[in-house]
Amino acid sequence: MKRLIGAATALALMLPGAAVAQDTIKIGILVATEGAFAAGGADGIRNVELALKQVGNMAGGKKIETVVAPTDTTPATATRMARKLIEQDKVDIILGPLSGSEGIAMRDYAKTIPDKTVINGISGALETTWVDPAPNFFRFNLDGAQWGSGLGEYVVKKGWKKVASVSADYSFGYTNFLGFAVGFCKAGGELVERLWVPLGSSDYAGVIAKLPDDVDAIYLGMGGTDSINFLNQYQQAGGKAKLIGGSIMADPTVLSSKGKAKDALIGTPTSGWLANDNPAPEWQAYIKAYQEAFPADKRLPSPSLFGVGYHVNALAMIAALNEVKGDLSDGHKKFHAALSKLKVKTPLGEISLNENRQASGSVFVTEVSANADGTLSNKMVGRVDNVTQTLGMTADQFRAMGLPSRTTPDCKALGGK
């Protein structure tokens, strides 16, 4: 019996992935389903499903099949699962990944599969499309630095000129903070102290004790379960400072969490790629479609940043497939060209790519507010249009500033204190 099972397993392993029929296109969804961003990852899968459902699972005259490859936000797992998608499941296009370091790993992996295509999920590391980008990696969402635009100017205008920061100690944390800091310093703000906490921490007592008292506000650049843990411990420690949120600090995955921790966020300005109450009709239609597509207990009250990212990138993929009539037979050459030139209509307006295959677009400044029924949501208070990869600087100026890190950008060099 044991031998039989062994033989069956061996046989199953040896079989090359089932031959893909000509009239289907296989999509691999690379998404984090464990770790700090598990809830966001699940929303990503939902939103790809939604995008495909809206076109009846057809694009360019071909049927779309999907395979989900779960990751744990580490680059090693992302590469392994991407390899499985390409080599074992024989997918044509990878849609993903979710987190910044995974994105950089996928940029490197994409170069080894030049006749396939990687379209980002929602990973937001600047380096992915800025440093030595891969010709077949396309990102239709804004990167982490772009998401931070507008927030710095907004808080300075509010009169919060002395700020300390606590952010996640990894590429997205640096990148998202850089977007905030560039605007903040240019507007004359002062960064008193920058503190960094490891991704996925559960104990923030040390860093909370280090926070200075004489500041106007504290910038928090965390996300997912980290946000909730931090806020819990911050409240228990009696923290009362005004808060400024990074782009995933007050995401719907956090605002819909259980418990009181999230109440500390009321009145917190954040900035990001979306605003729930954006009055634009295409956005309202999207929210309605999202809420109708899934029962209330199987979805978030409104789509998360992660979900929107996967949705928009999936829409771009569908549009480009339609343009080439589903023809990928030339090693994806026509498909790549179509993606590069694409002007895709999304819930966030029309999006197109720059020469690095990176999107430019609008950033929304929002404030967390309490609804009548006790739930929290983001209220739009401002909007910056046409934010480019270089945050409005020239490429040389942007390069001279250095890549995002614990100490970049230098606030004084930008005109701050």
Added chain:
Amino acid sequence: MADVLPTVAPRKSLLALERIPAPVWVLGLLLLAMPAFASNFVLFQIFGWSFILGMIALSLMVLAGYGGMVSLIQMTVAALAGYVVAILGTSGVTQISLGWPWWLYIPLAILIAAVFGTLVGALAVRTEGIYTIMITLAIAAAFFYFTRQNYGIFNGYTGFNNVIPPAWFGVDWRQAVPFYYMTLACAVLSYLAVLWMSRTPFGLALQGVRDNPRRMAALGFSVTAHRIVAYTFASVIAAVGGILLVWQNAQVTPGTAGIPQVIDILVIAVVGGLKRPIGPFIGALIYAILSVFASDILHAIGMSGERFKLVVGLGFLAVVGFSPDGVLGLWDKYQARREANRDPLLGGGR
């Protein structure tokens, strides 16, 4: 399997070859011919990864099986070797990597990892049982957090990417077939080395130390020295595995030796079986198959793929539940039952 003699004098070689049992021949030929019928993914990701994990788990098997010491530092030793390769060799992080030639950084990586493993061993051998586990786990956790926070040498959370093997003989060793043979060769060599070690006077003394340290001390053997040397030996195997792992992933990050990965090595060794050196490789193959295909299994039975860790965990629980000695223990039970059913006078089954 246990009858393989790795080193034999030329005159006896025919005799020794005859003593190798038929299943070993079959397995050997099967492994050598694998590229003829397995897909690249299976070669690179399933078998390549299994051989690598198997080597790292093998280093734990040496300590636990022959030395009676359960060490959780083996994955960390492997990751350190990988880090040294990335730091001294070439990687995508040009401001840190030194770009030295391979004949310098590979021996240095093994040496540094072995020294590190020996130092940890020197600390750990003074403890017994659960305390050995705790002290090695503590050092492993410290290493993980240190690499994640240190930007000057280890490049923090991001680690190193684009770490690829040197192009020996003009071959791209990250292609599926060359990589398969490279890892297979390393795995077989370390397997034979462990088998050989277990029969040397040192290996026998080590097993004596495991069974009765007091008596061995009374016989004049240094218990501490034997245990520390076992750590050194195991670290060399783990270091080779670590270098291969970095080449396979083309990157090394703090997550390479995170706490889950450290525990995984223990799980692999226990599931495979700690009694013989083949056990860790069996455990690694099961682990690699489960972790790559678990989400497909869930989809096949109509569940959401998010719960893939559940399948991995249930698989391991099942193996350990049925057989405390891992998969090897199951095999031993089967053999024992066959022996018991044999007629003592006439032979053959009853």
